[in-house]
Amino acid sequence: MIRQKLFILISFIFGWTTLNAVQPNPYTQQADTTLLLNDISVTTQVRRPTFIVNTNGTIELSSQFTADNPTFMNSADPVAIIRTLPSVSTCSDLQAAFSVMGSTTGSNLFLADGMRIINPFHMLGFFSAFNPSYYKTLTFNASRINVLSANTTAGRLEAISSANNFDKPHGEISLGAIESHTAISIPIKPIKSIASVGFRKSYLHLLFPSILQFGRTNLKYGFSDLNIGLTTRFTPNNSLSFNFLAGKDHMKFQDLNSMRDDGAFGWENLSVGASWKNGKTILNAAYSGFFNRFKLSEANQKINLPSKLSQISLSYIRPIKTFTIEADAAYRYSSGQQNIENTTNNSTDNRAKKSFEFNAALLWNKTFVDKLGIELGARVSYYHQNEYNIIVPQLRLHTHYNITDNISFFAAYGRYVRFDRLVEETTGGLPANFWTCADKTLPPETSDAFNVGINIFIPDIAIHVSVEGYYKIIKNSGEFNGSILNTLSADYNALSDVILGDGYAGGITFLLTRNFGKIRGRLSYTFGVSKLKFAELGKQYVSAAGERPHDLNLTLTYQATEALNFSAAFTYASGLPYTRAKYGYMIGENLICEYYPHNSSRLPAYKRLDISATYTFPTNNSRNHSIGISVYNALATNNILFYYTTYSFNEGIKQRKSVMKSVIPSINYTFKF
Amino acid sequence: MKYRILPLIIAAIIFASCENLNDEMFPDNELPLVIEGWIEEGQPPVIMVTRAVNLTDTLLSFDDCVEKWCRVSIFDNGQQHILSGRVDKNYLPSFIFTSNKIKGAVGHVYDLLVETEDTIARATATMLPAPQITSLRPKKLENSDSLYSITAFIEGLNSNCYYKFFEQQHSKETHFYPSFMGTFTSDEYNSHSGFNITKGTRISTDYDTPNFSHYFNANDVVTVKIFSLEQPIYDFWKTYDQQITLTNNLFFTFSENCPGNISGALGYWAAYGASRASIRLPR
Numbered sequence: 001m002i003r004q005k006l007f008i009l010i011s012f013i014f015g016w017t018t019l020n021a022v023q024p025n026p027y028t029q030q031a032d033t034t035l036l037l038n039d040i041s042v043t044t045q046v047r048r049p050t051f052i053v054n055t056n057g058t059i060e061l062s063s064q065f066t067a068d069n070p071t072f073m074n075s076a077d078p079v080a081i082i083r084t085l086p087s088v089s090t091c092s093d094l095q096a097a098f099s100v101m102g103s104t105t106g107s108n109l110f111l112a113d114g115m116r117i118i119n120p121f122h123m124l125g126f127f128s129a130f131n132p133s134y135y136k137t138l139t140f141n142a143s144r145i146n147v148l149s150a151n152t153t154a155g156r157l158e159a160i161s162s163a164n165n166f167d168k169p170h171g172e173i174s175l176g177a178i179e180s181h182t183a184i185s186i187p188i189k190p191i192k193s194i195a196s197v198g199f200r201k202s203y204l205h206l207l208f209p210s211i212l213q214f215g216r217t218n219l220k221y222g223f224s225d226l227n228i229g230l231t232t233r234f235t236p237n238n239s240l241s242f243n244f245l246a247g248k249d250h251m252k253f254q255d256l257n258s259m260r261d262d263g264a265f266g267w268e269n270l271s272v273g274a275s276w277k278n279g280k281t282i283l284n285a286a287y288s289g290f291f292n293r294f295k296l297s298e299a300n301q302k303i304n305l306p307s308k309l310s311q312i313s314l315s316y317i318r319p320i321k322t323f324t325i326e327a328d329a330a331y332r333y334s335s336g337q338q339n340i341e342n343t344t345n346n347s348t349d350n351r352a353k354k355s356f357e358f359n360a361a362l363l364w365n366k367t368f369v370d371k372l373g374i375e376l377g378a379r380v381s382y383y384h385q386n387e388y389n390i391i392v393p394q395l396r397l398h399t400h401y402n403i404t405d406n407i408s409f410f411a412a413y414g415r416y417v418r419f420d421r422l423v424e425e426t427t428g429g430l431p432a433n434f435w436t437c438a439d440k441t442l443p444p445e446t447s448d449a450f451n452v453g454i455n456i457f458i459p460d461i462a463i464h465v466s467v468e469g470y471y472k473i474i475k476n477s478g479e480f481n482g483s484i485l486n487t488l489s490a491d492y493n494a495l496s497d498v499i500l501g502d503g504y505a506g507g508i509t510f511l512l513t514r515n516f517g518k519i520r521g522r523l524s525y526t527f528g529v530s531k532l533k534f535a536e537l538g539k540q541y542v543s544a545a546g547e548r549p550h551d552l553n554l555t556l557t558y559q560a561t562e563a564l565n566f567s568a569a570f571t572y573a574s575g576l577p578y579t580r581a582k583y584g585y586m587i588g589e590n591l592i593c594e595y596y597p598h599n600s601s602r603l604p605a606y607k608r609l610d611i612s613a614t615y616t617f618p619t620n621n622s623r624n625h626s627i628g629i630s631v632y633n634a635l636a637t638n639n640i641l642f643y644y645t646t647y648s649f650n651e652g653i654k655q656r657k658s659v660m661k662s663v664i665p666s667i668n669y670t671f672k673f
Numbered sequence: 674m675k676y677r678i679l680p681l682i683i684a685a686i687i688f689a690s691c692e693n694l695n696d697e698m699f700p701d702n703e704l705p706l707v708i709e710g711w712i713e714e715g716q717p718p719v720i721m722v723t724r725a726v727n728l729t730d731t732l733l734s735f736d737d738c739v740e741k742w743c744r745v746s747i748f749d750n751g752q753q754h755i756l757s758g759r760v761d762k763n764y765l766p767s768f769i770f771t772s773n774k775i776k777g778a779v780g781h782v783y784d785l786l787v788e789t790e791d792t793i794a795r796a797t798a799t800m801l802p803a804p805q806i807t808s809l810r811p812k813k814l815e816n817s818d819s820l821y822s823i824t825a826f827i828e829g830l831n832s833n834c835y836y837k838f839f840e841q842q843h844s845k846e847t848h849f850y851p852s853f854m855g856t857f858t859s860d861e862y863n864s865h866s867g868f869n870i871t872k873g874t875r876i877s878t879d880y881d882t883p884n885f886s887h888y889f890n891a892n893d894v895v896t897v898k899i900f901s902l903e904q905p906i907y908d909f910w911k912t913y914d915q916q917i918t919l920t921n922n923l924f925f926t927f928s929e930n931c932p933g934n935i936s937g938a939l940g941y942w943a944a945y946g947a948s949r950a951s952i953r954l955p956r
Contacts, residue, residue, distance in 0.1 A: 094923070298918075299853045299871035299887030300812070300822050426924050483915045484925045488854065489861050579928035583725035585707040585939055586735065587931070588851050589765045589875035590917045594705070594725065594939060595928045644921045645728055648876055653726060653733035658923050 051515050051522070053466055055400050055408055055455060056375070057144035059085065063136045068520075068557050070567045070612035070630055073666040075179050078138045079120070079128035082157065084553035086468070086509030086524045087142035089546050090573035090606055093639060093660040096121035096429030099546030100142050101470055102505030102530025103154035104477065105429065106422025107445060111158040113229065113243040114282075115273035116150070118290035118309055120157075121429060122223045123249045127202065129269055133172040133183035134198030134227045135159035142509075143451045143470055144398050144412045147361040147377030148317055148326040153416045153447045153474075161229055161243070166194060169673070170622075176668035178204045183227070191232060198227035223249040237279045245271045249431075253296070263296035265431045280324075282317045292431040296484075302341040303487050309334050309420065309435035326361040326379075332420060337434045337494055339487040351493065355385035355437035357419050373400045383419045388439045392417045392446070406457040417446045423494055425480050427545075427642075432484055434494075442498060448473045462516045470528075471506040477532055479545070503532035503541060521556035543577035543599045550574045550605075563618060569610045575603030581645055584653060591647035603642070609635045623673040632664040706740065706792045706938040710770075710785060712747070712777040713900070714800060714947040720745050720756060720770040722787060725939060738766075740789055745770040748784035763847040765876075777944060779803075785935070785942045796935040796942035801901040803946035804829035804836065809897060811954050812869065820888035821954045824867040825897055830859040835907035836899055838870050843894040850875060853887050854918070856902075856910040870897055874917055892956045900945035905934040909941045 050065030061078060071080040079098070083091050089099035097105045098121065110120040112130065120129040130138070137160045141149075145156050171184035183198035201224040225247040233239045246269065253263035273286035287310070294305040315328035336351025361379040368374070375398040383390050396414035403409060421442055425432045438444040453468030482497025507528025514520050528551070530544035555569040580601035581593035612630035619625070633639075641658040648654075704727060710720035722740040726733055745756040756770040777783075779802045787794040804827045814820040825838065838855035841848060853873040862868060871887040889895050902910070912931045919927035933940050 300869045301854050301871075427926055428924050430924050432925075483919065483927050483929075485854070485915045485918060489857075491860065578926075581728050581928070583705060583939070584728050584733070585705075585725040585738075586723060586766070587707075587709050587913065587940060588873075590913075591876075592913065592916060592931055593728070593920065593928075594930050598928075641923055642926060646921065647735075653728075653735065655728065655733070656921075 051513060053455065053464060053511065053513065055373070055410065056146075056398065057141055057410070057412075057451075057468075059140045059142075061138045061140070063132050068565065068567065068614075069555055070569045070610040073126075073176055073178050073630060073632065073664065073668070075127060075176060075181075075668075076132040076174070077127050078130050078132055078135065078159065079157075082138065082140050084522075084524055084555060084569065084571070085140070085142070086466075086511045086526045086551075087470070087528075088155070089526075089548050090551050090553070090571055091125050092576060092606060092641060094124045094428050094641060096123055096125035097546065098155070100155035101449075101472060101507070102528055102544055102547055103447075103474075104422070104424070104544075104546065106420075106424070106435070107152065107154035107418065109150055109152035109154075109156045109418075111150075111156075112245055112271065113159070113161055113241065113273060114275045114284040114315075115243060115245065115271040115286040116288040116311060116313065117245065117269060117271055118288055118311070118435065119267065119269060119429075122202070122247070123221060123251055123265070123267070123430065124219075125429065126204075127179060127200075127223070129225055129245065129247045130159040131181050131183060131198045131200045131225055131227055133174060133181050133200075134161055134196065134229075136162040143449060143468070144410075144414065145396075145416070146375060146398065147363050147379035147394065147396050148324060150313070150315070150328060150330075151357070151359065151381060151416070151418045153418050153445050161196060161227070166192065166233065172670060172672045174668055174670040177666045178202055178206070180668075181225075192234065193230060193232040196227070196229040196231075198225070200225040218254045220252040220254070221250070223247065237277075239277050241275045241277075243271075243273045243275070245269060264293070265295070266293040267291060267431045280317075280319045282315075284313070284315045286313050287311070288313070290435065292434060294431045301488055303339055303484070304341045305337050305339060305432055305434075305487060307335050307337045307431075307434035311420075322364055322366050324363040324365070326359075326363070328359050330357045331355070332357070332437055334420070334434075334436045336436060337423075337487075339490060339492070353385060353437040353439065355383065355419065355439075357384075358382045371402045373402075375399070381417060381419075383438070383444065385419075385437050385439045390444065392444065406459060408455045410451070410453050410455070412449075412451040414449050415446070416449065417444050419444045421445065421478055421498075423478065423480055423498055425482070425484050425494060436495060442478065442495060442500070443476050445477055446475045462514055464511075464513045464515075466509075466511040468509045469507070470509070471504065473502075473504055474532070475502050477501050477503060477544070479532070479534065481534075481536060499534045499536045501532035501534040501537075503530070503544065505530040505544070518559045519556065520559070521554070524551075524553040526551040537598050540597075542597070543602075545577065545599065547577055548574040548606075563616045565614050567612045567614075571606065571608045573606045575605050575640070577602055578642060580643070584645055584647070586647075591645060591653070593645060603640050606639050607635070607637045608633050608639065609637075623671070626670045626672075628668050628670070630666045630668075632666070634663060636663045703791065706787070706789060706794055708785070708787055708794060708796075708935050708938045708940040708942060710796075710941070711943040711945055712775070712783055712798075712800070713945045714777045714779060714803065716777055716947075717771050717773050717775060718747055718756065718777070718783075719764070720785070720787070720942075721764065721766055721768070722770065722789075723766060735766075739768050741768055743787055743789040746786040746788075747772075747775060748786070749775055750781050777947075779946050781944070783942075783944050787938065792937055794935050794937035798906070798934070798942050798944035799903060800944035801834070801903065801946045802829075802831075803899055803901045803948045804831075805948050806897060806899055806950040809895075809950050809952040810867070811952065813955075814888050817888075819891040820886060821891065822888055823870045823895060823897060823952060823954075825870055825899070825950070826864070826867045827862065827899060830862055832859055834859045835902040835904060836862075837902055837907075837910055838868065839898045839900065840870055840872065841896045841898075842872065842889055843896065844890070849896075849898055851910065851914075852897075854914050856907060856914055858907070889954055891954055894951060894953045896949055896951040898947050898949040900943075900947050902943065902945070903934075905932070906941055906943045908932050909934065 050062040052060040110117045141156045173182040179202040181200035185196040228244040231241040250266040268291045270289040276283045289310045291308040296303045310333045313330040334353045363377040377396045379394040381392045394415040398412040400410040419438045449472045456465040481499045510525045513522040530547040531541035551573040557567040577599035583594040614628040616626040638659045704724045707723045712718035754775045756772045785796045810824045811821045838852040839849040853871045
């Protein structure tokens, strides 16, 4: 039995003389004496849980949790932590991808303070758009998403800035070797408000110019993010928030052969939203925009592929007794994609699509005898795009049963749909990928998901165990089966090369966490398969692009002293599927390859060890400084990004592999106040 | 006790899922025959017969991949011509099958028959009329004094037809090579801006070195040919262009097989209607 010393200091703010004057037992106060208790603060020396697994499947992470875990360059990026959880595939180096239970990146829903973030990943996948200083909490659902949420067929991730300290200014500044971020919140007491601002910038090539050199290719890359928020609390239960997020990525793609032309890529996120909360009633309005820039040229062959997706959305949630009603609507504009180098008017207006989506949902939630919880929801979606109209009902049933206080069993079924589609023309999520609206030729993606599992808490050792089995039936999953070079032709529309497949994803996940004590950490393992069948690729199932049958993540943190902690994170995951070359032959004095069937081979397993140490300088006030050092890929494992074959007179036929440069050390300084 | 079952379940899954995706589905056997062959309008045929290399082997080499001991025949509108093999160092590989008794003519149907010890390969090609190159104009590369591409203007294109440019830079090359991304349809040709021609990549150039350039040098004499293609040959060259451009690229992987038109072998057999023009680039 772990003994915990719990010290509770209760302090009263705005003390009252009445209490001081009367006898100390408040329970004997006369009924006509009113005590006004304005505020209570409770402090404890027990570590606040910063990683919570709820019985409904929602995982909550605090920014303190991400700061305690090793992340790339000590950036404390929260999505890097999410990627170590079960159900989320390990991301290869340079891949701005997010695969949940075998899904594609475009199947997920990303939100920040109620606003949709269309693409929350910065290029190359090292960082997300969620400034860890600005966003204090992340919630994540890999499954069992209830009907009140906007549509998604995979995971749901929301970052919440949680401006709630109305007493004094507070914030954080973190300076690192390739990335820095900051956030400051300032109370405006006369109007009971908090104004917040956050900023983040990367400068990858300044200190590590060789990180992004691969064979003949050199990349120069950077990004910046800006967050602004204003929250006004009229009463403790009534608040109005305005939020703003803007981010920009830019990359130059240069062949080290000085005679070859460059490419220039980039994208921008812009989200603006307002949220009114009155108790549990919530009204949200938001604009979300995502803009791609993609330019590539070689030997006077030029590709210029701008694209964008804009969305205006409105949602309303209101609980009524055991029911909750929800309604939301979204209008989307997708520019489509066309090589504007070859068009006469430099625009893609003839590829644009507009769509409208309306959803209504009803959720019933009831717990019986404190043991059996049932959440039954129905969501009906109406979608319109040009002449295409469709109504999609979605039924979801989530149940959990408390076998004991520490053991609960859950089972769930849900039907999911999404109406906007991401066309991925590149691996790694480069800006040649673009969003479009579903229509008759590219219908909405749907999934039917079944989940069963068990949650166990072992109080003696403060360990939480979660095991979940899942099976999803997927329809209309899309994959791009063409080539980026086809866009050299002005008439080419990449949508003509999107093939649709049906398939399934299934597996079992295991999560063990310990969030208290000197030794903390988690072990996460997923065994999962994801298969799709495309008519264009034959009769057999092929592995989905993000399938990793085995995915293991182990993170340990050792709190050596109050001020010093050490962390290590080890990742082992099956390699991603790829299409291997079987034969090579000469045509036109070039090596041409004949390939095995699509995605029928697998890269070697991905392995990586990251280590970090953080020292927090002792302080007697609320300000603290800390310094952290980290080593990314401490074992210098050469994780293979892809294979290719070359032929030259000097070297003959060579099998080559592309790997990211190995060990990356970093140091960062953080100041919190 | 109730917590101990979980590791056993996990171990069972791990041991049950170890498999190699390839071994049972694609056993290694004899190497495919590869044919690169064409007959051009007014020119004798050129056929190169080789074997592919198994890229899963440990030792990889194109040495000994040339098939010299095979019988190569062309049927010109039904009349058989047996080709003889000889060394011609202008080509790679340098062993070709050809015959001076047959020259390409528009409208003729040419059947190819290649017979080796264990393989028979067949293909058919019809020679279509070629458009005419009306002019060639040099286009200087930005920020360069000595590098040029060439813009070709064409007339006589038929709708829904397919074409390909080849080029020969006389100071460096002994025969014609496919130009860079030079395969197109008649719908893709813009009569106002013409078609831009640059050098393609191949191992006999400095492609893999910092000195490589897609552009022609000042004062060079360059001859440009335009070939008319049948659709299967267009499909082959289109995929070929993309494969050699993207195959080494980390972010734009391309792993599509070149769709040949030969039964029993990889590669292609084409009959090209052709027209040509030359230009000397400015000093």
